[in-house]
Amino acid sequence: MKKYLVYISLLAIISCNKSDPKVEASSSVTPERSVTLALVNNQVGKEISWKGFLNGKTPVFIHYQLDGNIIVGEITYLNTKNKLPITLVGTTDSDNNYRILEFEKSGNITGVITGKPAEGIFKGSWFSPKTRKELTLNLVKKDTVLPSKKIETKLDDVFGHYHYQYSEAGYQGDLVIRKFPDSKAVFGITSVTGDPARNLAQIDDDTIDLKTTNFTYKLADTDDCEFNVKFYKGFAVVQYTQGVCSGQFGMNATIEGIYMKTK
Known part of the structure; x- marks a missing residue:
C-alpha cells in the first residue's frame, strides 16, 4: 500500500474504471442498528453449522457464530488432503442476506460467499476475486455441536496493522493504529479501488481518545462523513454511520470494510 501514497495527488483526480458490483458490495458492511432475523436461530454459545457442495461437486463444511450483524466462523473444503479450516468473517443485513469473506492470514480474500439461510437450507x-469465477452454493443445516470461540478482544490487543485485499488486482485497504500515553491512540486508513485506476480513499493519521475497543470518528469540515471502527479478536470492522461520505474520496473508493489483523 505504501507505493500508492506517493501518488496521492494524482490518484485524487484519476477517474476510475467501472467498479465491480460483486467486489464493491462485498467490501461494505451493514450498520449495527440493523436487526437481523439470523439471531433467532442462533443458540447461545453454539456455532451454526452447514454442510453441502460448491457447484454440486466440491464438498464443504461451514460453521459460524453471530454477534449482532457480524458473522465469524470457518469453512473447510472436505476434498482437500489436510482439511484445514479457513477463516470466515462477514455481515448480515436487515433482510437476513449473508455476505461472508474467506480470508487468508495475510488479509487476502480468496472467496466471497453470498446467500440467505431459510428453513434449514x-x-x-x-x-473468486482472483479468477472472477462464480459457483453455486447449496448447504443443509447440521446438528453438529461446536462451542463458539471468543471473538471479543482486549484494548491492549487492538494496536497494530490491519489489511484486506480482493487479490492483487482488486480493492485493497490498510488500517494502522498505534498506542500513545494517557489513553490516546493514532490511527490512519488508506484504501484503493481495483486496478488500473486505483482511486484513493484516505484518512490521514490523527490522534483520538481510545478507552474501549471501538470508536467513532468524524472527518473534519464535513457534515455527515462519520464512521465507526470496532475491533475484534484478529480483525476490525469499519462502517459508515451517516451515509457513504459522498464526495470525500476518489470515485468508488471507500474506507468501509473488514480488515484482518496482520501484525
Missing part, C-alpha cells in the same frame, strides 16, 4: 454463491 442455505442457497447462494461463491465468488
Whole structure:
C-alpha cells in the first residue's frame, strides 16, 4: 500500500474504471442498528453449522457464530488432503442476506460467499476475486455441536496493522493504529479501488481518545462523513454511520470494510 501514497495527488483526480458490483458490495458492511432475523436461530454459545457442495461437486463444511450483524466462523473444503479450516468473517443485513469473506492470514480474500439461510437450507454463491469465477452454493443445516470461540478482544490487543485485499488486482485497504500515553491512540486508513485506476480513499493519521475497543470518528469540515471502527479478536470492522461520505474520496473508493489483523 505504501507505493500508492506517493501518488496521492494524482490518484485524487484519476477517474476510475467501472467498479465491480460483486467486489464493491462485498467490501461494505451493514450498520449495527440493523436487526437481523439470523439471531433467532442462533443458540447461545453454539456455532451454526452447514454442510453441502460448491457447484454440486466440491464438498464443504461451514460453521459460524453471530454477534449482532457480524458473522465469524470457518469453512473447510472436505476434498482437500489436510482439511484445514479457513477463516470466515462477514455481515448480515436487515433482510437476513449473508455476505461472508474467506480470508487468508495475510488479509487476502480468496472467496466471497453470498446467500440467505431459510428453513434449514442455505442457497447462494461463491465468488473468486482472483479468477472472477462464480459457483453455486447449496448447504443443509447440521446438528453438529461446536462451542463458539471468543471473538471479543482486549484494548491492549487492538494496536497494530490491519489489511484486506480482493487479490492483487482488486480493492485493497490498510488500517494502522498505534498506542500513545494517557489513553490516546493514532490511527490512519488508506484504501484503493481495483486496478488500473486505483482511486484513493484516505484518512490521514490523527490522534483520538481510545478507552474501549471501538470508536467513532468524524472527518473534519464535513457534515455527515462519520464512521465507526470496532475491533475484534484478529480483525476490525469499519462502517459508515451517516451515509457513504459522498464526495470525500476518489470515485468508488471507500474506507468501509473488514480488515484482518496482520501484525
